[in-house]
Amino acid sequence: MGKGKTNPTMKDVAREAGVAVGTVSKVINGLPVGKEYRIRVEEAIRKLNYRVNIYAQGLRSSRTNVIQVVVPNLINPFFASLVNFINKELAQRNYKMMLCTTDADPELEQFYVSMSEQQKVDGIICLSYNPMLEVPENIPMISVDRYFGTNIPCVSSDNYGGGHLAAEKLVENGCKNLAFLRTGTKLVNETNKRKAGFASACEELGVPYTLKMIDDGTPYSAFEDFLREHLHGGALDFDGIFCATDSLAYQIIHTLRGMGVRVPEDVQIIGYDGVRYFGDMDLYCSTIVQPLEEMSATCVHLVLDDQLGKAPSLICLPVSYAYGGTTKA
């Protein structure tokens, strides 16, 4: 075969891999086969330079092996890492990713999701905070972090557990007066559970807490005003703050240091996400880490599952706490 002009067939791949043609077909169509078989087939595909014609394939089997992924952008490192891991998961199953970034524009999100039906993609993985999004009826869809209803499985980190864990860690580290800060939509979404878990833990532990939430669009200075109101003679009322995202934590730390408040000596800060400098270096702050690889794998597993209708409507994956220098431990 080698570099000859003849395109190898599925039979050639099966011979090279030492498996049945049906196994090759399964791998190509993303159906489950034993991991060892899958690896052998994938190696044979690469070695022989076997090429699938997705158009012929699309018309033949009505499967395209393409999953559409809809996210706001890839500038935010959390979204970028999520797409990175989804892409790897899809590739391992010989699926391809059609990527659509929306800048969280509801019209554009609707356009891409609606388009998917006629585009013959095999499924959609969508991260949208648009509550009005009309979801397609004839195509499997998985939502990340936003619950659209029982017919659309939602994959998220355990936001409630994460908020709970943040409060526990702050109290464990000696904090006596806590605050929770969040910016974002008022609409019901998974991320709001971070607040609920936090408040619940504070109540269980008998620790006073304050919530400060501002809507998208409100300027950041609202947080500066809030912190200034709680600053008395250079000392802040709070000695522990949980921020709903690492990026908010980063800004708050900057603001506090500008006010002469030391982190973590005077105030300990915990963020949420587990984002790292340059994607893979140090953490920005002490944080509740979302299990991005597991979340991505779950999204891909579900969207390709023929039994999707029987999937749970919400799958929350476990988070963990990581020390990142903005707490005492």
Added chain:
Amino acid sequence: MGKGKTNPTMKDVAREAGVAVGTVSKVINGLPVGKEYRIRVEEAIRKLNYRVNIYAQGLRSSRTNVIQVVVPNLINPFFASLVNFINKELAQRNYKMMLCTTDADPELEQFYVSMSEQQKVDGIICLSYNPMLEVPENIPMISVDRYFGTNIPCVSSDNYGGGHLAAEKLVENGCKNLAFLRTGTKLVNETNKRKAGFASACEELGVPYTLKMIDDGTPYSAFEDFLREHLHGGALDFDGIFCATDSLAYQIIHTLRGMGVRVPEDVQIIGYDGVRYFGDMDLYCSTIVQPLEEMSATCVHLVLDDQLGKAPSLICLPVSYAYGGTTKA
């Protein structure tokens, strides 16, 4: 039309937009039309929820309106932002992106690039540092940052000019003894020109300089050893350092501060890339900024250009200097 089940036709879109059917067709096929017409057609497409069947379209016109984008990963914020802007550029022309991440695995890069020919994508935009990559003959390909030969246009920032600018800025800020640090492949690639531009400026300005380059795979401690060798009684031999990337600059700053050397008081540091915290907040360091949006637009413009054969083999886009706190200005 509205939410009825009848799929609107191209004629309906043309009527809604008040343009000729040919104009709608051009927009759908990514051919150039006046911006105002394009916007009107896109609005009509969204309003009517018009859906293109890419398979029928692919078989009819041998165009699929899909561009394959091959990058190492989306963990690195530079790659993630590049893909983000390419995606937006493609969407504006009604093109879709098939995303392939490779972890810089040469075999996987080759697999994706070879696959593209039979996948009937309309073109490839590829970021690979694999010098052995065999490029397809029958499909337009644009390379980012790596020169593959005169038949594959390469789009990069002006790496030579950027290295030159870094040296100039350090000298302008009072530095008298410079160093250049780089990690990466020895192979010829565009990024190596950062060193050449830097060295050239140092010679023109009559400023002594030292180069320290380590190969991929050499541990970072090689840089620590290098800095320690040049540390005498708490003072570093250099008062200005140009690092080939922002991420290296970030590590070097950390190492220097650990040695008690102050940045920028004792040593001024300039990186390269223009990466920002969380993608869009502060710069990590003073840096030479790559014009990512312009580079992305150029890649898309070229890969869709019917006259690609006449394109220049290398297009270097202008960089700029940005102060990020690790220099005196």
